[in-house]
Amino acid sequence: MGANGGRPKDAGDAVTQSLSRIVDQLDATLGPALLDRPDAVHAHRKAVRRLRSTLAAYRPFFDDDAVRRLHHTYRDWGGELGEARDLEVRIAVAQRFLDPEADPAAAPMLDALTAAYASAHRRVARRGVTAAARRRRADLAAFLEAPPRTAKAARRTKRGLRRRLVKEGEHVLRRAETATAALEDDVALHELRKAARRLRYAVESVTRPPVDLFGAAATALAESAERIHDLLGDVRDTLAFAQAYEGVAAADADTTPAVRARAEAAERLDALPAAVDDLRGALAQFR
Numbered sequence: 001m002g003a004n005g006g007r008p009k010d011a012g013d014a015v016t017q018s019l020s021r022i023v024d025q026l027d028a029t030l031g032p033a034l035l036d037r038p039d040a041v042h043a044h045r046k047a048v049r050r051l052r053s054t055l056a057a058y059r060p061f062f063d064d065d066a067v068r069r070l071h072h073t074y075r076d077w078g079g080e081l082g083e084a085r086d087l088e089v090r091i092a093v094a095q096r097f098l099d100p101e102a103d104p105a106a107a108p109m110l111d112a113l114t115a116a117y118a119s120a121h122r123r124v125a126r127r128g129v130t131a132a133a134r135r136r137r138a139d140l141a142a143f144l145e146a147p148p149r150t151a152k153a154a155r156r157t158k159r160g161l162r163r164r165l166v167k168e169g170e171h172v173l174r175r176a177e178t179a180t181a182a183l184e185d186d187v188a189l190h191e192l193r194k195a196a197r198r199l200r201y202a203v204e205s206v207t208r209p210p211v212d213l214f215g216a217a218a219t220a221l222a223e224s225a226e227r228i229h230d231l232l233g234d235v236r237d238t239l240a241f242a243q244a245y246e247g248v249a250a251a252d253a254d255t256t257p258a259v260r261a262r263a264e265a266a267e268r269l270d271a272l273p274a275a276v277d278d279l280r281g282a283l284a285q286f287r
Helices: 011-034 042-059 066-095 106-127 133-146 157-181 186-206 215-250 254-272 272-284
Strands: none
Touching: 011 042, 011 106, 011 133, 011 157, 011 186, 042 066, 042 157, 042 186, 066 106, 066 133, 066 254, 066 272, 133 215, 133 272, 157 215, 157 272, 186 215, 215 254, 215 272, 254 272
């Protein structure tokens, strides 16, 4: 529904609706994340990322300083969550490659990761209930109660949103050109992954209820962006495991787990050019 019920009156109203839904997700996932319920840190971190991606993609519709403040405060909170979530993922990847009964390095590695996660989650639990956390949420509520709109927010709904999404898609393709020219460049791959994630969430924010605009072409665009994001995430996680394993294994140990992880990462990276081509085609269909 729009600000006063019904369909969005313009592009800015559509984004405000989307942000309101994301805030509902933030509120619903916060408690479980602080209590360390299964997959709850992941769910809350994803909601934070959706919020930041939506704010960034549609920044021209709102006062730049107001958007920047929210984006930065939730970046800091997302970083706290990210430390815990990344350790969760590292544990899952290690469990996939290791055999604790056969590998003497497995149990110590898993124990260390589990302890690190517990420590990271304790920080999340403490900082999720501070005065700073309450101010962050109050600032977001104030933003939504009286959105600091710019003149660009009054653009016709679909036209204004489509223009922003095309720009986001073009940004991903520029990042992809740099990354695919040097697949060993970790920084370029990371920037591509972030750009693809932002495009995915920006599309999903206006193609799902309550906004629910566009159609199959937009869905395909979001899915192609998600494919790139997930592919590069898998590469990062498996390489991180390989590096960590090589750091703790004895000099004369069998490094098969690390070799397998590196081979899997290379296979995933080989799929990147095709994934970029898919996104290029999806963007052309969406324009």
